[in-house]
Amino acid sequence: MRATAKIFWILGVFFLIVAIAYGFITGRYEPLGVETVGFPAMLALAALGLMIAMVLSLTARKHEIEAMDDLDGEVAAEAGVQGSFSPYSWAPLWAAVGAALCFLGVAAGWWIFAFGVIFAIYGVLSWVLEYSTGQHAH
Structure with missing residues (x-):
């Protein structure tokens, strides 16, 4: 675990340096200023790496x-x-179908996103409660 922590410390610091350099370069050379998607995404990536390392x-x-x-x-x-x-579980399939439909729905149409949410909720709940025998099990 100590080696993994060191790897994530290195990754977090690396992505922080890259994000600062990227923000500086895009802020200096882009006509509209700092790029609004890549810079925050790289900062978030650095923050996630540092949180995992911590x-x-x-x-x-x-x-x-x-x-x-x-x-x-x-x-x-x-x-x-x-x-x-669980070798014969269908729950990961339904969760993956739900995630795929949600991503497709963002690009193609929000009505597809609604079906994706339904599939994802069903898949995640069945995955989480797969071994639950209930409160009154004998």
Whole structure:
């Protein structure tokens, strides 16, 4: 986790430097001033990288050294269960269809966006509640 935090610190600082340079160059050479989409997007990218780096650094302080941070560690130290996955779940498909329709709806028509929201809500709710047995399960 410490190596991942360092990578995100480097990425965050890099994108911040690039965003400042981009804002300076577009502000100086563009007739309308600083570009209104790219500059804030790069600043947001830098902020996201720095936020992830901060969370990973704080988490690494709280926990002991993991196998990936041990310089003498073996690959077998990371063996074991990595997560719980549903191999026959249809929920990710419906969530992806909903996201695709939402993106298409922004470009083609807002009525498509409404169908995308319906599919996305159904997909996300079924994905989240997939293993829920309910309050009164026996």
